Amino acid sequence: MRPSLLYALIVAPLLLAACTQFPELDAAVSDSARAADYPALVNVEPILARTKDSGPAPEETRSDLESRVAALRNRAARLKRTSVIDAPARTRLDQEPGTNG
Numbered sequence: 001m002r003p004s005l006l007y008a009l010i011v012a013p014l015l016l017a018a019c020t021q022f023p024e025l026d027a028a029v030s031d032s033a034r035a036a037d038y039p040a041l042v043n044v045e046p047i048l049a050r051t052k053d054s055g056p057a058p059e060e061t062r063s064d065l066e067s068r069v070a071a072l073r074n075r076a077a078r079l080k081r082t083s084v085i086d087a088p089a090r091t092r093l094d095q096e097p098g099t100n101g
Helices: 003-018 031-035 045-052 058-081 087-094
Strands: none
Touching: none
């Protein structure tokens, strides 16, 4: 690709975006919202303290994940040992393209 064509492909969308008409965002705020007080600031520590004890313990989560990983590895090993294609289908697949009847 020529550098001038590449330059044009990059600059053209930028120029088109520069001509975009932006919506009037100030009109989207109602008068009651504009006159309202700022929200009160709250201390976040009590909220964080409530969430600290929720959910499973990390040790439980780790043992659950390790057992799931072991189960998935066992399942993968079983699937590797089994064939999902029967012998006639395997023969057809192993033939060269266009030689099967």
